[in-house]
Amino acid sequence: MSGTISKFINELILYDYILFGALFLLFILFVTIGILLRKRGAIAILLILFAFTQLIVGSTYGYIKMHEYLFTNETAITSQKKLNFTQAIVLYGSVKNISQRDFSSCNITATVYKKSGNKIKDYILMLKPLNKMSIIEQGIVKDEKREFKMIIEPFTYGGDYNITLGANCR
Numbered sequence: 001m002s003g004t005i006s007k008f009i010n011e012l013i014l015y016d017y018i019l020f021g022a023l024f025l026l027f028i029l030f031v032t033i034g035i036l037l038r039k040r041g042a043i044a045i046l047l048i049l050f051a052f053t054q055l056i057v058g059s060t061y062g063y064i065k066m067h068e069y070l071f072t073n074e075t076a077i078t079s080q081k082k083l084n085f086t087q088a089i090v091l092y093g094s095v096k097n098i099s100q101r102d103f104s105s106c107n108i109t110a111t112v113y114k115k116s117g118n119k120i121k122d123y124i125l126m127l128k129p130l131n132k133m134s135i136i137e138q139g140i141v142k143d144e145k146r147e148f149k150m151i152i153e154p155f156t157y158g159g160d161y162n163i164t165l166g167a168n169c170r
Contacts, residue, residue, distance in 0.1 A: 011170060015070065019062050027055040072099040075108065075165045078147070088153035095137060095167045096145040103140040106169040109133070110150055115160040122162075130157050140169070 030051035034044045078092040091110055097103050112131045116122055133152045140146050152163075 013070075015066060016063065019066060020059055023055055023058050023062065026058075027051045030054070070099060070101060071103065071169045073103070073106065073167050073169050074098055075167050077163060077165050080163055082155070086153070087156050088151050089155050089163070091150045091152060091163065091165075092147070093150065093165055094145050094147050095140065095169075097140045097142055097169070099169075100142065102142055103169040104138070106137045106140055106146075106167045108135050108137060108148065108150070108165070108167045110152055111164050111166075112152060112155065112157075113162045113164070114157070115162050130161065131155055 030047050034047035034051065037044045037047065074096045076094050076096075078094060080089055080091045082089050089112070093108070093110075095106055095108055110133050111129045113122075113129050114125045116125060131152055131154075133150055135148060135150055137146055137148060
């Protein structure tokens, strides 16, 4: 647990500190106004609840949306082939940096799901993937398209399946 928290803190950028600092100042402001208006109980409680809500929801939502904007990328599957002689899928794909910043690293993840033909059942099957594999690509500059090869193993499923590809870049 502490390793995950320290990794998160080490990966923060300047914009993250500005976001969290501004939200903390707003939190202090609303709590202070709530304390000053303590004679009006309903308004004071509402302001303090709003302060805690904006601190938790605002920081989470702001962090996610800011990183989606700053580290925009496109992933595409070029080809994929299920190997007959071994229990694996070979996946060829690409990741393209379409943001205004250079990426120091991209964690590219391929996820394999069962396919049923029913939209509702397919959505439920996405919650429990058959297999998941990740690779890390380093140093992708602005407007660069990087090709990669990924081997998803072990893969023993014999029916229809879908593969989704995503990248989390920094």
